[in-house]
Amino acid sequence: MLSLANAFSEDELRAFNRRVTGLLEREDVAYVTELKIDGVAIALTYKNGRFVRGATRGNGIVGEDVTANLKTVKQIPLNLKGGGEHISEMEVRGEVYLPLSAFNSLNEERADQGLSQFANPRNAAAGAIRQLDPKVSRSRALSFFGYAIGYIEKGEIKTQKETLETLQEWGFPVNTNFRWHQSIEGVLKFCSGWEPKRESLDYEIDGVVVKVDDLEDQRVLGAISRDPRWAIAYKFPGQVATTRLKEIGINVGRTGSMNPYAVLEPVRLGGVTIKLATLHNEDDVRRKDIRVGDMVVVKRAGDVIPQVVGPVIEQRNGKEKVFRYPDKCPSCGQPVVHLEGEAMAYCLNRECPAQVFEGLNHFISRGAMDIRGLGPSTIWKLLELGFIHNAADLYSSTEEQLAQLPGFKDKSIRNLKTAIEDSKKRPFENVLFALGIRHIGEGVAALLTENFHDLDALLNASEEEIAGIMGIGPRIAHSVYEYFRELRNRELVERLRKAGLKMEKEARAVKSGPLVGKSFIITGTLETMPRSAAEKWIEEHGGSVLASVSKKLDYLVVGADPGSKLAKAQKLGVPTITEKQLFEMVSE
Incomplete structure (x- = not known):
């Protein structure tokens, strides 16, 4: 199952259209627009009209089998009609979601039972379909919309519009707000028209999916890695609301960070009642002068995590109070410390x-x-x-x-x-990420295991050796080195090793391609594809993509309106190339 590149403006949608018409070498390209349901993507397999298997998207290649739980979703037909029952085998793709009304009822029930509440409907839906007990899935009142056919034996469907209409005939619920457009102008009007109307729906949408209508055109356009060239997701800007900040609380994170959060007077935002929001860190609260009692602007960033943007200063009445950060951990009572270069305080008690x-x-x-x-x-x-x-x-x-x-x-x-x-x-890189070492995300864990192929190599590596890896800075290297110096951590990984967890990198084919041994960073907007797609293209041809400019970088690819990376690259003497020159490196 493919993922989608994103567009955040009308200009980016027009750029997508130029790429499509340029690759197809004609201007008359029709599109279908569909509301982008904020749920969980799934694939349903049918044999002779009978539902036999359901899976999540997973990593786009291998998903998780959730057949038993999907059978509890009433909108997913177990047996097809309207001709679908005569097809020997096919895969239908769609989105499982939790209606807002069901989400709010679920959170009210959990609050009454003293249980933690779900942050958003998507998290609740994802948790429901991954339950070990299908009865829990059934209790969540999940819904489903179909939107595509992954594969079909002897199919005669020729367009996306026809796909949606056929799915309806077979018994699948389809979101009826989809529209066909003769040109990109209709697409732009549809996208701008739905942004203010999203509040009227009983389900969350975070944008509009734009697809080339003709399925043969889709085949010709193809995909770059897992991003199709024939579709794009237009993302709505985050929604905002104003409410009062009642108090500031502190959550202690897995690395001991003292994370501030806002307790708000309940406010409706994007169809969800918001009572809590992130305040990011101590420095951010001080810089924005956010006080207890303030009227504050709240935004759902990416339509997922509510955050406090800042105070409405003109509405202050003098009763607001500056928040005093605790000098002791609210969980274990140990003194907290401010580490150099960190934006928040930390509890250093590992037994907290x-x-x-x-x-x-x-x-x-x-x-x-x-x-x-x-x-x-x-x-x-x-x-x-x-x-x-x-x-x-x-x-x-x-x-x-x-x-x-x-x-x-x-x-x-x-x-x-x-x-x-x-x-x-689970692979070694997942085990390393699971340890929860400060500053080690999934990408850094993969980098480390690419260079240190087993646990012993990493345990015995010096801080300088770790810092010498391209893409790993001194702060990350110090964090990894110090983690493995602690006896309790070394004892933990030894116990995990004895339990049977993988502590060495699985052998795999050596990277090949014309870009092997070369590193790249892209800055600015490219003409032929989104930046994320270009980065995947580089990796597919053997190259590596770095996060920051340094003397180790081989090439900076410069598009339109480049950022600060260009000036830094020029200062360091890093070669700069155009998008065309990048592609020529492969075609030579």
Whole structure:
């Protein structure tokens, strides 16, 4: 299943149209626009009209089998009609989502039960279809819209418009707000028209999907990596609202960071009632002079995470109070410290209950060990009962211990034990990311395992050797080096190794292609493709894409309206090339 490149303005939509018409070598290109439902992408397989398998998009190539849970979604037909029952095999793609009315009811129920509330409908939907128990999925009142046919035996469908109409005939719910347009002008009007109307819907949308209508044109245009050249997602700007900041609280993160958050008077934003929002960090609160009691502007950044943009100073009445940051950790009571170069205070007590809890939640997350059936409430109960103290304890947990968890019966216990066992197959880079080392995201973990192929090599590496990796700076190198100097951390990874987790990089084919050994950064807007697609194109041809300009960089690719990277590259003497010159490096 493909992902989509994004457009954030009318100019970027017009640039997309120029790329399409240029590649097709004609101007008369029709488009279909569809509302971009903010849910979970899935693929449904049917054989002779009967639903046999359902999977999430996963990494675009391999998804997660969630057939049992998808069978509980009433809108997904188990048996097709209208001719669909005569097709030997096909795959239908669509979006599972949680209606706003169901989302708000769910959060009210969870609040009454003393449970944590979901941040947004998409998270609630994603959690529902990944449940070990299909009964939980059924209770969430999920819905579904179909929008594409992945493959079909002996199909005669020729356009995207016909695809949507045929899906309806077969019994699939289709979002009826789609429209056909003869040119890009109709697309622009559709996108601008829906931005103010999104509040009227009972489901969240975060934009509009624009697709070339003709399926043969789609085939000709093809894709770059997993981004189709024939489609783009126009993203709406984040929505804003004004409300009062009642108080400021502190969450302690997995690395000990003291993260401020805003407790708000409830306000409706994008169809969701917002009560909490991020304040980013201590420096940001001080710089913006955000005070308790302020009227504040709240924005849903990317239509997912609510954040406080700033105070409405002209509405102050003199009763507002400057927030005093605690000098002791609210979780363990230990003194907090301000580390040089950091924007917030830290609790350095590695036994801090909040850090242990958040660290375990990170360990089991999808990007890390991806242990299905384990969530925050289960982790908290395991800690409370004293069954686990760190990540390694998960692999020695017994069925007798799990049986003491609320709601866990024989089947759910077996499923969880299987999920824990399956996590041992996760690659070394996922294990490294799961450790929760400060400053180590998924990309950095992959970089480290590319250069240090097993745990022992990384354990014995010097800080200078780590910093010598292209794309790794001194701050990251220091964090990794110091992590493995601590005895408790070395003991943890040894226990994880003995439990059977992968601690070495799997051998794979050596990179090949005309760009092998060359590094690139792109600045500015390219003419023929989005920047993200160009970066994937570089990697497909053997090159590497770096995050920051340094003397180690081989080439800076310069498009229209370049940013500050150009000046830095010129100062360091890094060669600059055009988009055309980049492509010529492969075609030579």
